[in-house]
Amino acid sequence: MDNFEFLNPTKIIFGRGTENQVGREVKKFSSSCLLHYGGGSIRKSGLYDRVVASLKEAGVRFAELGGVQPNPRVGLVREGIELCRKHKLEFVLAVGGGSVIDSAKAIAVGVPYTGDVWDFFTGKLLPETKLPVGSILTIPAAGSEASHSCVITNDEGMLKRPLNMEMNRPSFAIMNPELTFSLPPYQTACGVSDIMAHVMERYFTLTPKVDFTDRLCEATLKTVIGNAPIVLEKPDDYDARAEIMWASTIAHNNLLSTGRIGDFGSHLIEHELSGINDVAHGAGLAVVFPAWMKYVQKKMLPRFVQFAVRVWNVEQWFDDPERTAREGIRRLEEFFVRIGMPVRLGEIGLGESHLDEIVRKTLIGRGETVGNVIKLGREDIRGVLKLAL
Amino acid sequence: MDNFEFLNPTKIIFGRGTENQVGREVKKFSSSCLLHYGGGSIRKSGLYDRVVASLKEAGVRFAELGGVQPNPRVGLVREGIELCRKHKLEFVLAVGGGSVIDSAKAIAVGVPYTGDVWDFFTGKLLPETKLPVGSILTIPAAGSEASHSCVITNDEGMLKRPLNMEMNRPSFAIMNPELTFSLPPYQTACGVSDIMAHVMERYFTLTPKVDFTDRLCEATLKTVIGNAPIVLEKPDDYDARAEIMWASTIAHNNLLSTGRIGDFGSHLIEHELSGINDVAHGAGLAVVFPAWMKYVQKKMLPRFVQFAVRVWNVEQWFDDPERTAREGIRRLEEFFVRIGMPVRLGEIGLGESHLDEIVRKTLIGRGETVGNVIKLGREDIRGVLKLAL
Numbered sequence: 047m048d049n050f051e052f053l054n055p056t057k058i059i060f061g062r063g064t065e066n067q068v069g070r071e072v073k074k075f076s077s078s079c080l081l082h083y084g085g086g087s088i089r090k091s092g093l094y095d096r097v098v099a100s101l102k103e104a105g106v107r108f109a110e111l112g113g114v115q116p117n118p119r120v121g122l123v124r125e126g127i128e129l130c131r132k133h134k135l136e137f138v139l140a141v142g143g144g145s146v147i148d149s150a151k152a153i154a155v156g157v158p159y160t161g162d163v164w165d166f167f168t169g170k171l172l173p174e175t176k177l178p179v180g181s182i183l184t185i186p187a188a189g190s191e192a193s194h195s196c197v198i199t200n201d202e203g204m205l206k207r208p209l210n211m212e213m214n215r216p217s218f219a220i221m222n223p224e225l226t227f228s229l230p231p232y233q234t235a236c237g238v239s240d241i242m243a244h245v246m247e248r249y250f251t252l253t254p255k256v257d258f259t260d261r262l263c264e265a266t267l268k269t270v271i272g273n274a275p276i277v278l279e280k281p282d283d284y285d286a287r288a289e290i291m292w293a294s295t296i297a298h299n300n301l302l303s304t305g306r307i308g309d310f311g312s313h314l315i316e317h318e319l320s321g322i323n324d325v326a327h328g329a330g331l332a333v334v335f336p337a338w339m340k341y342v343q344k345k346m347l348p349r350f351v352q353f354a355v356r357v358w359n360v361e362q363w364f365d366d367p368e369r370t371a372r373e374g375i376r377r378l379e380e381f382f383v384r385i386g387m388p389v390r391l392g393e394i395g396l397g398e399s400h401l402d403e404i405v406r407k408t409l410i411g412r413g414e415t416v417g418n419v420i421k422l423g424r425e426d427i428r429g430v431l432k433l434a435l
Numbered sequence: 436m437d438n439f440e441f442l443n444p445t446k447i448i449f450g451r452g453t454e455n456q457v458g459r460e461v462k463k464f465s466s467s468c469l470l471h472y473g474g475g476s477i478r479k480s481g482l483y484d485r486v487v488a489s490l491k492e493a494g495v496r497f498a499e500l501g502g503v504q505p506n507p508r509v510g511l512v513r514e515g516i517e518l519c520r521k522h523k524l525e526f527v528l529a530v531g532g533g534s535v536i537d538s539a540k541a542i543a544v545g546v547p548y549t550g551d552v553w554d555f556f557t558g559k560l561l562p563e564t565k566l567p568v569g570s571i572l573t574i575p576a577a578g579s580e581a582s583h584s585c586v587i588t589n590d591e592g593m594l595k596r597p598l599n600m601e602m603n604r605p606s607f608a609i610m611n612p613e614l615t616f617s618l619p620p621y622q623t624a625c626g627v628s629d630i631m632a633h634v635m636e637r638y639f640t641l642t643p644k645v646d647f648t649d650r651l652c653e654a655t656l657k658t659v660i661g662n663a664p665i666v667l668e669k670p671d672d673y674d675a676r677a678e679i680m681w682a683s684t685i686a687h688n689n690l691l692s693t694g695r696i697g698d699f700g701s702h703l704i705e706h707e708l709s710g711i712n713d714v715a716h717g718a719g720l721a722v723v724f725p726a727w728m729k730y731v732q733k734k735m736l737p738r739f740v741q742f743a744v745r746v747w748n749v750e751q752w753f754d755d756p757e758r759t760a761r762e763g764i765r766r767l768e769e770f771f772v773r774i775g776m777p778v779r780l781g782e783i784g785l786g787e788s789h790l791d792e793i794v795r796k797t798l799i800g801r802g803e804t805v806g807n808v809i810k811l812g813r814e815d816i817r818g819v820l821k822l823a824l
Contacts, residue, residue, distance in 0.1 A: 047677040049450025054443065060694065061438025255674035258658040258682050265650035272646060285644035288436045292693065293647050301690075304681065305449065 047256055047305035054299050056192040057218040060292065062284075064222045065096055065182050068139070069104025071218050075178045076136035080129055081110040082150045083141045088184070091228060097141055097182065109133045114142065116327075117199040117206060117320070118149035120164050126153035127163060130177065140181040140216075144188025147181045151196040151214050154179045167198055167207040180218040184225045186291040187237030187328060189244055189298025191219035206317055219295070223287035231278050235385040236328025238274045238290065242267060243331040244297040248308040250342070250349060250419055256306045263302050264356045269293045271357070274385050311417020312338040315427060318407040325394045332387035333394060336379045337434035341426070342419045343371050350374060391434045401431050436645055436694035443688050445581035446607040449681065451673075453611045454485055454571050457528070458493025460607050464567045465525035469518055470499040471539045472530045477573070480617060486530055486571065498522045503531065505716075506588040506595060506709070507538035509553050515542035516552060519566070529570040529605075533577025536570045540585040540603050543568045556587055556596040569607040573614045575680040576626030576717060578633055578687025580608035595706055608684065612676035620667050624774040625717025627663045627679065631656060632720040633686040637697040639731070639738060639808055645695045652691050653745045658682045660746070663774050700806020701727040704816060707796040714783045721776035722783060725768045726823035730815070731808045732760050739763060780823045790820050 059067060072079050081097065088094045101108055111126050129135070130153060140150035155173040156163030166173055183191045190196070194214045199206045229237070249263040270293050276286035296302065315338070316330040343350045351367045354360035354374025363369045379389045388394050396404075405427045408416060415421035422430065448456060461468050470486065477483045490497055500515050518524070519542065529539035544562040545552030555562055572580045579585070583603045588595045618626070638652040659682050665675035685691065704727070705719040732739045740756045743749035743763025752758045768778045777783050785793075794816045797805060804810035811819065 047450075047674055047681075049453065051446065051448050053446040057440065057442040058693075059440050061436075064438065255678075257661060257674075258654070258678045258685075261654035261658055262651060265647070265654040269647040269650055285436055285646075288694070289644075289647045292436075296647075304447075305677070 048253055048307065050304045052300060052304050053212070054192055054215065054301070056216050056299070058192065058221060058295065059218060060221045060288075062222060062224055064220045065093060065225065066100050068097055068180075068182060068220055069100035069102070069106050071180060071220070072101065072106050072137055072139055073104045075180075075217060077106055078133070078135045079106055079108045079137035079139045080126060080135045080150075080153065081108045081139050081141065082114065082126060082146060082153065083110070083112045084114040084143070084146050085112070087228070088141055091225070093141065093182070093184070093225060097139075108139075109135060114146045114149045116145050118145045118152070120152070120167070120198050120200045123149055123152040123156060123163055123198060126150075127156040130157045136177055138177055138179045140179065141184065142181075143183070143185030144190040147179075147183075147188070147190040147216070148196045148198060150179050150181070151190070151216070152198050152209070153177075155209070155213075164200060166209050167200070172211065173213065176213060179216040180220070181216055182220045182222075182225070183291070185229060185233065185237055186226060186294035187240040189241070189294055191216060191221070192295050192299040194300065195298070206321065221291055221295070223284055223291050226287050226291060227282040229281070231281075231386060233326075234277060234281070235274070235387050236326045237294065238270055238385060239328035239332045239382065239387050241270055241290070241294045241297045243313065243328075243335055245270075245302060246335060247310050247313060248302045248306065249353065250309055250339075250346065251306040252346065252419060253306040259302055259304055259306055260352070266293050266297055266302065267357050271381060278385060307418060309418040311419075311422050312430075314412070314416045315404065315408050315422075315430065318404045319391075319394070319396065321407065322400060322403065323395050329388050329394060332382040332389055333391060333434050334430070336375055336382070336389060337430050339375045339378070340433045341430045343375070344368075345420055347371055389434075391431065398435060401428055404431060437642055437696065439693045441689060441693050442601070443581055443604065443690070445605050445688070447581065447610060447684065448607060449610045449677075451611060451613055453609050454482060454614065455489050457486055457569075457571060457609055458489035458491070458495050460569060460609070461490065461495050461526055461528055462493045464569075464606060466495055467522070467524045468495055468497045468526035468528045469515060469524045469539075469542065470497045470528050470530065471503065471515060471535060471542065472499070472501045473503040473532070473535050474501070476617070477530055480614070482530065482571070482573070482614060486528075497528075498524060503535045503538045505534050507534045507541070507586075509541070509556070509587050509589045512538055512541040512545060512552055512587060515539075516545040519546045525566055527566055527568045529568065530573065531570075532572070532574030533579040536568075536572075536577070536579040536605070537585045537587060539568050539570070540579070540605070541587050541598070542566075544598070544602075553589060555598050556589070561600065562602065565602060568605040569609070570605055571609045571611075571614070572680070574618060574622070574626055575615060575683035576629040578630070578683055580605060580610070581684050581688040583689065584687070595710065610680055610684070612673055612680050615676050615680060616671040618670070620670075620775060622715075623666060623670070624663070624776050625715045626683065627659055627774060628717035628721045628771065628776050630659055630679070630683045630686045632702065632717075632724055634659075634691060635724060636699050636702060637691045637695065638742065639698055639728075639735065640695040641735065641808060642695040648691055648693055648695055649741070655682050655686055655691065656746050660770060667774055696807060698807040700808075700811050701819075703801070703805045704793065704797050704819065707793045708780075708783070708785065710796065711789060711792065712784050718777050718783060721771040721778055722780055722823050723819070725764055725771070725778060726819050728764045728767070729822045730819045732764070733757075734809055736760055778823075780820065787824060790817055793820060
């Protein structure tokens with residue numbers, strides 16, 4: 047086990063009706079906020095009205111900014127920053143999924159900074175201070191509600207860049223599983239795929255002797271695997287929605303990274319798939335992850351056997367670990383198919399002719415390789431993608 | 436799943452050599468501290484010298500107070516409060532196990548209060564403010580390093596009383612598994628028993644549909660069960676010590692309580708065993724917990740079957756769930772015996788003649804019953820204890 051530091055200062059407020067506490071929670075930090083959201087779904091569902099009522103009741107004045115897109119844009123972030131300055135707002139409240147929360151995080155670091163917020167995403171400098179951020183989560187997937195991550199896309203050249211730092215962690219996350227009942231099956235499944243990828247990126251580590259976090263990862267995966275088919279069949283199953291929602295936070299708040307180094311190479315490859323034809327992140331991951339596994343499995347065969355046996359209850363072939371490992375990967379693919387995810391590039395409109403572009407873009411600004419289990423160079427990335435054809 | 440709130444603001448600093456950062460960490464809160472510890476073991480091991488060096492290097496002035504006993508006494512807490520006031524110390528640093536940390540927590544709430552600190556433990560009133568607390572943990576067991584609990588004993592009448600509140604959570608916990616190499620086998624095993632009890636008290640819940648936290652509990656138990664025999668055989672096995680140490684924190688920081696209500700009845704019964712002949716808390720739990728399980732198992736048979744199958748890999752008798760459940764409890768007892776814990780009252784010097792006293796004391800100030808799975812009245816507590824004869 048490696049040395050580590052871990053602190054998750056995000057207060058989780060979980061359960062039915064909790065969105066009605068939002069005014070009170072914001073008020074602990076400020077009497078004013080930017081109310082930030084995406085499309086119109088929160089108006090249709092009535093959530094918008096409940097949030098506004100709660101803010102008013104608590105005496106929190108606010109301005110609002112909707113319109114966050116998937117792959118949130120720096121353009122809107124700049125608008126949010128201006129709004130906060132103009133109205134002297136001192137808190138950013140995100141109502142939505144990972145994109146809205148990431149956009150809120152970017153606004154929060156941008157307000158007290160005199161230069162352009164994109165400077166933080168090019169690595170020019172790090173923020174010294176920020177506004178506090180809170181969220182009402184409506185899509186369990188990205189884990190942004192309690193994570194240190196923030197990914198923003200620059201409209202010029204569609205550059206997608208992260209700003210990962212402990213200061214990014216929100217002050218609170220309000221999580222009511224009922225708010226996810228209306229998520230369509232495809233979006234639900236994309237979330238499940240994203241959650242599983244977050245766990246598996248941490249699970250497949252070269253760090254030896256990390257028994258506890260291995261088992262916590264397996265617990266999280268099994269929970270999601272068991273509950274995903276339930277919510278797809280019965281979208282308003284509160285308990286199954288709740289399991290997935292809580293698992294999505296733990297999957298990415300770095301508890302599962304403690305003492306180990308993961309491998310996020312497949313995530314970076316997926317970003318470039320999404321970039322080419324706007325495929326949903328979770329769907330792209332369902333294509334890339336099993337291919338990545340097939341490519342690297344010989345490097346860490348015992349771990350892949352453990353994955354097969356413990357996560358998928360594969361009956362172990364003791365004399366044939368490779369067969370056992372392969373069966374684990376096959377079960378993962380089978381699961382993705384069952385929940386309606388693609389598992390081949392062709393299913394998301396990509397083919398051999400796109401490989402060069404994906405390989406090239408994956409490595410831009412990242413040197414010669416990505417990933418950790420195998421440091422994937424140009425030929426390796428192509429090798430992974432060929433396994434997804 | 437029930438609604439819940441969860442926030443653990445304790446920064447975990449984990450790994451080899453981390454105790455040398457202590458000065459820097461305290462300095463983030465204050466330039467002065469009370470250095471609080473137990474017996475002489477931290478001097479013998481050289482830890483004391485490293486802590487003092489680190490505090491001096493960071494420019495933190497300090498006064499010190501050693502002598503914390505197991506079942507930490509309010510008398511010493513009062514001394515600590517006086518010392519802090521006299522030297523105007525603004526941080527309490529605990530170096531030791533759960534008793535030292537609990538004592539530090541009590542000092543921390545007592546310093547800014549004008550009355551007697553025991554008022555907080557009688558429930559007369561709640562603290563409004565406190566000094567920040569940090570720790571260097573040397574015994575993985577109580578989980579106090581990141582928990583909201585604090586238990587103090589009043590020398591007059593040996594009353595043991597808790598003060599549980601979110602404000603109790605320490606600011607940081609420094610956890611170097613190397614510092615636990617020198618723990619004797621019996622104390623190591625008592626810690627293991629305490630950790631397992633913390634998890635099982637949460638695991639055996641009447642709250643339905645708590646799949647994720649069930650699995651996190653099982654992951655924690657399996658980690659401890661797998662690694663305990665290793666550290667007993669090889670006390671300086673860093674990785675196995677590390678697994679147990681990190682598991683001890685997660686077992687009691689309330690992550691495993693999220694969305695569910697546990698049953699701490701067996702813990703309360705055990706406190707009175709300890710009170711009678713000063714048996715170690717972990718050893719008493721190894722006696723009481725399996726007896727409690729035998730007493731309540733019929734109330735929640737499916738959960739006991741799950742415990743047997745998932746935690747102990749019991750081959751399930753599908754047509755005989757009671758037999759499966761019993762086998763799980765038998766395995767737990769067998770495990771306790773294997774690590775050198777007692778599992779019968781006789782082994783800790785208690786017998787039928789003590790039952791009345793234990794029953795009576797368990798209920799003092801607690802009304803008619805303790806516990807939750809079955810609300811244990813006078814006859815039930817006696818019934819549990821008889822199963823431990």
